[in-house]
Every structure is written in C-alpha cells, then in structure tokens.
Amino acid sequence: MNDLLKGKRGIIFGALDENSIAWKTALEAKKQGAMFTLTNAPIAMRMGAIQKLAETCNAEVIPADATSIEDLTNLFEKSKEILGGNIDFVLHSIGMSPNVRKGKEYGDLNYEWFMKSIDISALSFHKVCQVAEKTDSMNEWGSIVALSYIAAQRTFPDYSDMAQAKATLESIARSYGARFGQLKKVRVNTISQSPTKTTAGTGITGFDVFYDYADMLSPLGNASGEDCANYIVSLFSDFTRMVTMQNLMHDGGFSTSGITQQLIDRLSK
Ligand SMILES: NC(=O)c1ccc[n+]([C@@H]2O[C@H](COP(=O)([O-])OP(=O)(O)OC[C@H]3O[C@@H](n4cnc5c(N)ncnc54)[C@H](O)[C@@H]3O)[C@@H](O)[C@H]2O)c1
Numbered sequence: 001m002n003d004l005l006k007g008k009r010g011i012i013f014g015a016l017d018e019n020s021i022a023w024k025t026a027l028e029a030k031k032q033g034a035m036f037t038l039t040n041a042p043i044a045m046r047m048g049a050i051q052k053l054a055e056t057c058n059a060e061v062i063p064a065d066a067t068s069i070e071d072l073t074n075l076f077e078k079s080k081e082i083l084g085g086n087i088d089f090v091l092h093s094i095g096m097s098p099n100v101r102k103g104k105e106y107g108d109l110n111y112e113w114f115m116k117s118i119d120i121s122a123l124s125f126h127k128v129c130q131v132a133e134k135t136d137s138m139n140e141w142g143s144i145v146a147l148s149y150i151a152a153q154r155t156f157p158d159y160s161d162m163a164q165a166k167a168t169l170e171s172i173a174r175s176y177g178a179r180f181g182q183l184k185k186v187r188v189n190t191i192s193q194s195p196t197k198t199t200a201g202t203g204i205t206g207f208d209v210f211y212d213y214a215d216m217l218s219p220l221g222n223a224s225g226e227d228c229a230n231y232i233v234s235l236f237s238d239f240t241r242m243v244t245m246q247n248l249m250h251d252g253g254f255s256t257s258g259i260t261q262q263l264i265d266r267l268s269k
Helices: 021-031 049-057 069-083 111-134 162-184 207-216 225-236 261-267
Strands: 009-013 035-039 087-092 138-148 187-193 247-250
Touching: 009 021, 009 069, 021 035, 021 049, 021 087, 021 225, 035 049, 035 069, 069 087, 069 111, 087 111, 087 225, 111 138, 111 162, 138 162, 138 225, 162 187, 187 225, 207 261, 225 247
Parallel strands: 009 035, 009 087, 087 138, 138 187, 187 247
Antiparallel strands: none
C-alpha cells in the first residue's frame, strides 16, 4: 500500500538508533508520503545516529527534551515553519527510568528518580499535547500516538516504576483525547506493544526471557518493531479517523491468551 500519509506533516520523537520503534516508523512514514521533523533529547543527539535517519528521510532534526515546555514550544513552532503548515501526526516514542537503569529494587526506589521516570515517560506526553494545543499546531483530524506496555495492567518483575509511568501515560491519552477530540477533532491513542529488542527494551533485567515467554504466549508471536511502525502509520492515516482515547493492544494476541499449546508443550517437557 502506498501514499497512506501523502501530504501529511508530522513530528516523530524518540529515534535513537535503527532498532528504535520511532526510527522504523520514520522510514515507513516517509515511504507512505509524509513529511516530518525528527526530534530527540539533546543528550541523545550526541550519539549522532539520528542524522543518518534525517538524511534518508530528508527531514530536519530539532533537539528537544520532552520534559521542557520551552523546548517543546520551539519544536512545534519550528516544525510548522519547516514543514510549511500545521501538524497532522505526532509520535511520542519516549521512555526512561533511572531506577530501572540503575537496577534499583522495587522496595528500594529512589523517589527523585521515580519522579523523573514519570516526568520523562508519562507527563511528557501531556506536555506534548498541551503545547500542541496552546500553539494551535494540530490540523483537524490529526492523530497523536504514544507507545505503552502491558505492564500498565499486569505486573512484570523488573519493569519497576515504568509500570506506573505507563498506567499514567494511558490515562493521559484518554483524558487528552476527550479534550482534543472536542476542541479540534484530534485523536489521541496509545499502542501497547510486544517486547521489542531496542535500547529501552533490552535495558530491563530478564528481557530475553520474557521476550521468549511473550512470543510463546502470543498466537501470532511477538509483534516486531516493523509491525509496530506499520500500525502507527495506520493510526496516522485517514482510515482510523474515529479511533480515539484507546489503549490498543499490538501484541500478537498475548493480552487475551491464557496459555498456548506451544507453552504447554514447553512446560510439560
Ligand atoms: N522495546 C520494548 O520492548 C517496548 C515495548 C512496549 C513499549 N515500548 C515503548 O516504546 C517507546 C520507544 O522505545 P524503544 O523501544 O523504541 O526504545 P529506544 O531506546 O530506541 O527509544 C526510547 C527513546 O526515548 C528517548 N528519550 C529518553 N529521554 C528523553 C527525553 N527527556 N526527551 C526526549 N526523548 C527522550 C531516548 O533518547 C530514545 O530515543 C517507549 O515509550 C517504550 O517504553 C517499548
């Protein structure tokens, strides 16, 4: 399928390297005819990989710490200037927990870091929506998507305070979706993605084991980063105009499986 996003303008957060879900989304969005700006935290820029993506996609890179209203305001204003009009789609593909990164036990969390996890991984989504609204940057029937994980509903060891961050993120999508829908017919959703081998994903202790477990408990297997990019693009397209305020499971069936034959076979060995 081609030209699903023809003529649409967007902003893509979170492409760190070629494994990033945002990186794959940028490639697919470009293929589907969109133009967009790329953004990431200034610290992530120093690694340089995003410039390579920018060249491939003929996109400009605008650094922004997603927790800074000032940076976000600059990002939306500059993006509109560069792209020549208002924005049709935004991808929030951002997550970070200092407690996870530093291997803190759930019973020994550092609360300053907890606040950082929430600020970076959840409140930043509210900030993105709020700045988009205040700068009047979205076109009618625009689409804003953030990425979540099923640890928002069920516990997973070592996902730690990111579980609270994702629960908040999904709640923000509902509340802002209600507001933005009425104000400007903008839809706001989260996608709950299978475990995926990226920098953020593999930073969780035991990732390989629960990656394999999720794969066995999903009738279709784990959804890949490429699959996720395709799904995100469909949510930016005009084929999903009435989908809003949802947490959409993109997980090969994991979330509604009790057990699979594959797992029975494995466990009965
Ligand atoms: N990988 C998985 O298993 C998985 C599963 C479900 C959901 N997700 C979610 O998908 C999203 C994208 O993660 P990914 O797996 O592609 O990993 P990734 O590490 O490639 O992307 C995370 C991004 O967040 C950015 N970021 C961190 N702090 C920031 C800040 N202050 N301002 C702006 N950007 C900041 C990083 O620079 C990076 O680009 C995250 O929300 C993650 O929680 C990932």
